[in-house]
Amino acid sequence: MTTVDKEPSMVKQKEMIGAHFDRLSTARDDGKKVVYTFVPGNLTELLLSFDVLPVYPEINALQSAMRKKSGDFITEAERLGHSEDVCTYVKCDIGMKHKGNIGPTGQVLPKPDLLLLSYTGCFTFLKWFELLREEYQCPVVLLHTPYQADGEITPSMREYMIKQIKSEVIPALEKLTGRAFDEDRLRELLKLSARAEDDMVSVLQSAKHRPSPIDAYFGGVYYIGPMFTAFRGTQGAVDYYSLLRDEVEGRVARGEGPITPDGPMTTEKYRLVVEGPPNWTDFREFWKMFSDEGAVVVASTYTKVGGVYDFGFRHDPHDPLGTLADYCMGVYTNRSLPQRVSMLEHYVREYGADGVLVNSVKSCNSFSAGQLVMLREVEKRTGIAGGFIETDLVDARYFSAANVKNRIESYLQMIQQKRGGHAQEARP
C-alpha cells in the first residue's frame, strides 16, 4: 500500500510490530526468554503472563514471502534435503534460519528457549518443531489439541486440555522462567483480550454493510495480525482495535468501500466469501485481480485460523484455563468439515455474498483436504456459484499469475451471467 493511503491504525500496527521485533532483537541482552509457537490455538496470554517473548515461525515465513525472500529460503531448505513436496512454510522457515535468521524488520531473530507446540491439528506442525528441536537443541512442550471430529467440544475434551495446560505447559514455562504461574496476571491479560476481540469482531462484521467498508480477506489479514500474534492480551491491541473500529465505522458512515492496493474501491460489483489462506508471494498482484474487477471479500475463513470470534466466543477472565482450552479447540482449522460448511453457508447468507471462492494451497493438505466437497455442499445449500483456484503460501513457483487471473475473471463473469447480467440466450 502506498504511504498516502495509510490510515492511523496501519501506522500504529506497524509501530507495534516494529517494537516487538526490537524487543526480540535485544532479548538476549535483556535476559528475556523466547518461545516459538504457532498461530492456530496459540497461548499468547499465558506466555505474556510469564513475560516471555513469542515468535511465530508461520508469520516469519509469510512476511519473508511478502518481501520476496521466500524463494531463496526455500531453495536453501531444498539444498539441505527437504523435498519439493514439503510444506513451504516449513522450508521457508528452515531456509531463513540457515541464512542468518533475519526477521521481517531486518533484525536478527533470537533462538528459541522453548518450542511450544500449542496446536496439533496440523500434523506438519509436529514435524516442523521436531526439525527445529534438532536445529536449536531446545526442548518442546506439546499441547495435544483434540480435533472437533463430531462437531463439538465435549467436557472430557475440555478437561483433557486443561489438564495438559496445568501439568505440561505451565510447569514448562515455570521451569523456563524460574517464576511461578500467576493466575491473576493471566486474568488481567484475558480481560484485555476480550475487549480487543469485541472491537475486532465489529470490524469484521462491518462487511455486512453495502458497500463493505473493508476487504475481509486481503485487508482482513492485516486486521487479524495483532490479535493472532504477540499482542492479544495487551493494552496495545485494545488501542489498535478501538482505533481501527472507529476508522471502519467512519467509512461506513461515509458509505465508503475498502482501501485496496490502488486506493479506495469506488464500485462494489461482487461480494465474495473466500475459503483458504491467501498467496503471500504475489499478495498485492493477487489482491488486484479481485479489486480491479470490483470484487470485495466480505467474509473469509482464513481470518479465523487464529480464533473464531464471530459466533460469540470471547476469552473469559473468570475461567482462565478453561477459556484457553475452548479457544484452542475452537480455531477454524480444528473444526470438522460439516462445521466449516455451516460457517461458509452462514457467511454467504449473513454477508449477502454472490459467491464462494476456494483458494486451494499446494502446501497445506490439512487446509485443502475436502475443500471441493465443502464447496459443492455450500453451492447446494445456498444456490450461489462456487469457484476454485490453486496457488501456494510462500512458494512463488506455484503461483501462475496468468492462470489464476484467468480463473478469477472467468469466475466473476460466471457470477454476473448467473445472476442475470446476461441471462438471456442469444439466439432469437
Place this chain on the structure above:
Amino acid sequence: MRTFTGIDLGSTTTKAVMLDEDGQILGRGITNSRSNYDLAATIAKAEAHVSARFRLLSRELEKTEPAATLEKFLTLIEVEFRRQQSLEQLRLLADATARECEHPRVARIKDALIERVAALVEHMIQAEAKPAPLMVVKEEKKTSDFFRDRAASQYSRLAETHADARVTFDDLMSIFDKAIIRVENTELKESFQDLMLRALSKVSARFDETTAQRHRTAVQRALDIELLNGGVIGTGYGRQRLPFPKQDIRSEILCHGLGAHHQFPATRTVLDIGGQDTKAIQVDDRGIVTSFQMNDRCAAGCGRYLGYIADEMSLGVHELGPIAMQSERRVKISSTCTVFAGAELRDRLSNGQRREDILAGLHRAIILRAMSLLARSGGVLDEFTFTGGVANNEAAVTALRQLVDENYGARTVNISAGSIYTGALGAALFSLRAAHEQAAA
C-alpha cells in the same frame, strides 16, 4: 447487414466467427497466433470476412443455380480466389526472401543465394498460377489452411533440389524461416473485391456464357451487400492483449460454454482441450456456466503436449491421431509432463515399444487428466460436448468415449466439425446478445 464477430485468441491459433443478425454463422477464419496479437486478430477477422462473403455468395447462387453446378462453381471460385490470395502472398515472399539475402550473415554467398532463392520462389509462383483440373481443386481444399504450412512444405521440397555444396539446404531454409515471419506479419493489399473479380474472370471460362452471366450477377449481388460491424467480442488466452474495451472481453470458459450450447442445445457438460489449458465446464439449459475446473499452472496434457510429441517424432500434429488408431497393444503411460515428453518417448522407443502403441497410451494419458478435471467440475452429464483443437483428433476422441462410458455410463458425445471455433462462436453470440440487450434498453 449487421454482423457480430467473436475472436478467440488462443495460444496456438486465433479464430474468428462472424454471425448475421439471426445468429447464423456467416464466416469463420483461423490463423496461427503469433507474438503480434493484434495482427493475428486482424487476420483471423479478415479470413472470417472472406468466408462470410462466400457464404453470402452461396446464398445468392442458391436462388438461381441448380445444385450440381452450384457446388462446382463455388468450389472453383473459392480455390481460384485462394490461389489469387496465395499469389499475392508469394510475391510478398519473393520480396521478403530477397531482403533476407542482403543480411550480413549470408554475405559470403550472397549472389548465389539471391539467384537460387529467386528461382525457387519463382518456381512456386509459376506452380501456383497454373490452373488445375477440378479433381485436383477438390484435393487442394483438403490441405492446411495456413499459408505458412503450404509454403513451407513446397519451399523445402524445392530447396532440396536447389541446394548444392555452395548454397546448402540449411542456407535456403534459414532465409525462408525469417522471411515467412515477415510475410505473415503483412496484411494483404488487394481488396476482397479485386481478388474476387479476378478469380471470377478465370473461372467464367469453364462455364457457358448464360451460366457465367448468372454467376457474375450473383457475385456482384453478394459483393453489394454491405457488412456493418455490429460488435466484436474477444476471448481466449490472449484476450487481455486485444485492443478492446473491457466490456467487450469475455472469459473463454463462458464462451466455450455458450458456443457448445449453441451447437448442441442439450449440452450440460463441456470439455475443451486447448493449446495450454484444459477446461471442464458445466452449463445449464441456457448455456450459462454453473461450474468449471481448469488445469493449474502446469499445462501438462494440453494440446501443446501433442505438439511436442509430434516434433519429437518429426510428424505433423494431425498425423498423431491416425497413427495411434493403428495400435493393437496400448502402452500404459501415466505422466503427461510436457517437459519430459521427449525423454519418455525416446525411452519407450528404445525399449522396443511400437510407435502406434506409445501414441495410443499418450492419448489416453491426456484424456485421463481431462477426466480428473471433469470429475472435479461435477462429472460428465448428458449431453457431453468436446470442443477445441484436440477434438479433431480421432485417437483422443476414442479414448474419451471409452473413459466416459466406463466412468459415467452411456452419454451422448457431441463433437462439431468446427469444434476449434467453439470459443469464437460463443464470443460472437455474446456480441449479438449485447446488441439485443442494448436495443431492448
